[in-house]
Amino acid sequence: MRVTGVIPQLRTTDLQASIDFYVNTLGFELDFRYSDFYAGIRIANQFLHLKLIDDPDPSIGFVAAGDHLHLFLPTDDVAADAKRLQQAGIEFLKPMADTPWGTREFYIADNQGHVLCFSQGLDENEPA
16 A cells, blocks of 8 residues: 555535635645535645534533644744735734754634644754
């Protein structure tokens, strides 16, 4: 078996609002929309799928209670991303900070409450 990628699927009670969040707020691209219940979001050369459901995603409470995350999004300029999202009025669940494991990260929630971590590896010459 040769797997060529992994595409996470997030559940949403408002497909259009979730598309708007990922496309208009985060700046990702709508790859496709199937009927009124499924959509694909392109994030550079990666993908995320959104599926319409009737009830809120039960993982949202579990993730929040356990200090977990739904999506880990490596980026090449986390400081610029944080600044842009702050200017767009996004509230941070965790402000940008350096971690003991050598990354600089910040956390936000999407319009449904899914936790997104944006992260960048620190250069060996930067303070951790």
